Amino acid sequence: MKAFNDLADFSNEEIAALLDLAGRLDLHPEPEALRGKVLALLFLSPSLRTLASFQAAMTRLGGGSFVISPEMSIHGIETRPGIVMDGMAAEHIREAVPVIASYGDAIGIRAFAQRRNIEHDMNEIEYTALTDLIDTPCINMESAMNHPCQNLADWKTLDDLGVPANGGKLVLSWAYHPKALPLAVPSSTLHMAAKRGMDVTVLRPGGFELPQPLMQKARAAAQASGGSVTETDDRIEAMQDAHVIYAKSWSSTKHYGDKIADEDLRSELIDWCVDDPWFDNAKEDCRFMHCLPVRRGVVVSDAVLDGPRSVVIHEARNRMLAQMAVLHQMLGGPL
Numbered sequence: 383m384k385a386f387n388d389l390a391d392f393s394n395e396e397i398a399a400l401l402d403l404a405g406r407l408d409l410h411p412e413p414e415a416l417r418g419k420v421l422a423l424l425f426l427s428p429s430l431r432t433l434a435s436f437q438a439a440m441t442r443l444g445g446g447s448f449v450i451s452p453e454m455s456i457h458g459i460e461t462r463p464g465i466v467m468d469g470m471a472a473e474h475i476r477e478a479v480p481v482i483a484s485y486g487d488a489i490g491i492r493a494f495a496q497r498r499n500i501e502h503d504m505n506e507i508e509y510t511a512l513t514d515l516i517d518t519p520c521i522n523m524e525s526a527m528n529h530p531c532q533n534l535a536d537w538k539t540l541d542d543l544g545v546p547a548n549g550g551k552l553v554l555s556w557a558y559h560p561k562a563l564p565l566a567v568p569s570s571t572l573h574m575a576a577k578r579g580m581d582v583t584v585l586r587p588g589g590f591e592l593p594q595p596l597m598q599k600a601r602a603a604a605q606a607s608g609g610s611v612t613e614t615d616d617r618i619e620a621m622q623d624a625h626v627i628y629a630k631s632w633s634s635t636k637h638y639g640d641k642i643a644d645e646d647l648r649s650e651l652i653d654w655c656v657d658d659p660w661f662d663n664a665k666e667d668c669r670f671m672h673c674l675p676v677r678r679g680v681v682v683s684d685a686v687l688d689g690p691r692s693v694v695i696h697e698a699r700n701r702m703l704a705q706m707a708v709l710h711q712m713l714g715g716p717l
């Protein structure tokens with residue numbers, strides 16, 4: 383495997399093989415598998431899980447890793463293209479990325495969306511500009527519209543819990559948050575669940591529709607796998623017989639890049655906080671999923687997050703296992 387950028391680049395059979403490997407590595411550790419291998423980790427955006435789980439994954443497989451982020455660089459890293467560097471930063475990302483990559487056998491890169499222009503972000507301009515600088519095997523640790531490591535871990539979580547692939551219903555629900563957040567998790571989760579063959583309902587208020595090209599990509603994946611994709615702003619309709627609610631806040635697509643208009647719209651929506659009554663007409667054992675970090679009492683109530691429906695810690699641990707499988711395939715040779 384040369385790159386892990388988007389779950390859409392892999393067949394369902396290849397994903398199943400990765401998930402089998404993740405399960406095997408959990409039950410039967412291979413502490414020598416990546417002995418002597420080094421993973422470079424470049425974080426241009428903040429992280430807790432991705433950073434810690436990649437470091438833990440490499441250590442468990444016998445390899446090593448190092449982390450670079452702009453705050454850690456004493457030189458400061460300039461990311462803007464075509465800039466005259468007469469400010470604080472003494473190093474440009476165009477040199478930094480190839481240098482960092484040259485120290486590793488693979489590199490993971492996190493670069494969130496700029497969130498100024500939706501076409502720009504949907505075309506993954508930032509992330510691609512960085513990966514175009516290197517030939518080193520590369521892992522997307524979250525870009526503008528993709529979070530494949532989260533998606534692989536979530537697919538594993540759904541499998542672990544016995545949530546049906548065909549016939550399973552996943553509600554991808556917008557939730558309130560005081561800030562406009564990226565589209566990477568909702569977009570790629572929608573695609574993951576559709577590709578898994580699930581019946582996916584996107585539950586969102588007006589103004590927060592996911593972009594049509596992303597809906598079409600998910601619909602095509604669902605069609606190929608026997609699933610379906612619908613959208614609504616009706617919570618009761620969406621939650622009917624749901625096996626899973628996957629909550630996430632995201633930016634208004636109607637006012638993308640317009641902070642004031644986005645804030646005005648979302649300020650009316652603070653009741654979009656997942657709470658027990660949301661589950662009234664769902665399956666009795668309907669699960670609550672979230673990629674974390676999550677704001678308690680804002681995105682979800684304490685009762686749901688601390689209750690038996692919540693599988694967020696299971697999801698987070700699966701990040702490490704899923705990434706161990708990706709690293710094993712990328713750096714460890716054939717299965």
Ligand code: CP
Nearest residue numbers: 429430431432673674
């Ligand atoms: N879910 C996730 O990617 O978490 P971090 O932002 O903490 O890495």
